[in-house]
Amino acid sequence: MKTILAAYSRVLKGTNSSFRSALQDLPSNPWPALRSKMEKHLQAISVLQWVITFLILGTASTVLLIYLFCTDLWLIAAMYTAWLVFDWNTPKQGGRRSTWVRNWTVWTYFRDFFPIRLIKTHNLLPSRNYIFGYHPHGIFAFGAFCNFGTEATRFSEKFPGIRPSLATLEGNFKMPVFREYLMSGGICPVNRNSIDYLLSQNGTGNAVVIVVGGAAESLNCAPGINCVTLKNRKGFVRLALQKGSDLVPVYSFGENNVYKQVIFKEGTWWRLAQRKLQKILGFAPCLFHGVGLFCSDTWGMVPYNKPITTVVGEPITVPKIDQPPQELVDQYHAMYIRSLKTLFDNYKTRFGLKKSDILHIQ
Template structure:
């Protein structure tokens, strides 16, 4: 009965009533749209805050997590919590060689949501140019170093840019200073992202005793290159860096040039002239502590035009180039190393020249190799 009344009522609606109804519906829809537009700035602002926090936590972790955890571990030995420190220290001794044996990567950590905010802050993109065969092992040469290797970490230490989807069957391992893996807690944090020590034992394990489909990512320029990074500079330290080529020949692993446009734009750095007093201090400290103490700044946490340690949100685009097939030679001659080193340099230069105008550089810009 109720259905019949409703149906009858619907039939008796006049055209003017229908128009008024449609008008009301449009006004409601318009109000909802206005409401959503009003909330967009708030949502956008919140996302930006989360992006800043995600980047800042990585920067602080890199700069202070190791020192803070070491101090806390020593301090706890002098308190009633000494047993916790003792247990962790004992476990640390037992687990000491794990970083050299493939580490302890965690898919859960590599897929944390925080890394998507990290990626979107700059933003960071990964571009694939050629397929990689899971039946081979690879050594990626990453350029340039930048201050904190944001592109290298985001692309190869997390899944934020979808490395495993772009390169199915390939497992990346970003290599960094071996000294980081002697520091409590920091070592576990790094290993969870698939990061390994950049030493012979670790790389030998990944390329010789861990099957195929492994890609060891080496920031070839290292600490010396970080002293040359600044916005607008396209300089890589490579001319006398041949160890990674010799290693590729010994293991029969293909070489893959990788270049990140925008990596040097994350911070502004004070670059001292070669031969100056301050540059000599930087070089000396680099030899002692393993990394170069750069004098740099980004933007402030609350005011974009102030100085701080938050990097500038300039795009970083990482291009993975074409692999260079390398034969396996257990004891390669210097001539053979020089041959493949020259091939690698040409491949990197071609990669840079092909993509430079697409990512903010001019046709006249060139890649300087030191």
């Protein structure tokens, strides 16, 4: 309609051209620009809904369930609570993965917002089980969720026969509704029982993805920082030895660039408060910001659309030893660190880093 009005106005202004020729002189198709703008908004909304869901869905669902007990709908709340009690151990027993949820179109918009890419460097055998060590945590581990909690980057096509299970805080699975949402993506609690089940009682072809640095690492993430918390994190290596599961280093370039964070110095009151709340809540309360939903010049919860490239490295073959000695754990832990550094060095210049950049292990 705007095109037609513009053409008509040109005729009225006396350009000595017919209405038809005026139309021909104007841009023939205004829709691509409009569609592109709409897609960008949909991408931002898809990311924002996930951030909000992660932050408040569990708490909001818990409050709503309690409220329903005080209303005429108490029977619905009672039935769901009974189901919750009956289904309590399901997250620890492989969860309830939904192929339909993992393939939602919203995750494609989520992927394209940054965008997020998954790079395969080696084949993985479906006859083996794996523990993926994901680095760095970032604020929300967007790369980990998109690559391993959805099929947006076609994990199943790139690694046929491998089922990824992203491990996250156990407390999330105690919250109504939110637990169902997480399990549908193949997400599991990061506890011994859950990981034992996946690596011992669920056949082969399982890949448990552990964000090794966890909440402590998120306190130090900011644009331009290449630092992972790994030096004293050896539990996942011991577990790999006990289960005979191969270790696979995974590094996401750009994960730390999507939010700006205020990093408090060690020893300050604010840092002590963060550490204390981390121990109580299980996650680190970070002071960070992105941009507004519709205006990139304002602060908001929408992350910066910086590319995130997740590179899955070469697996380290691990023997099965029920009671591995500490010396052996240290040996494989050192092998893992060397493999992660090699992965970082081999790909850093391809994804925006300088040749002189190094990966700091703390």
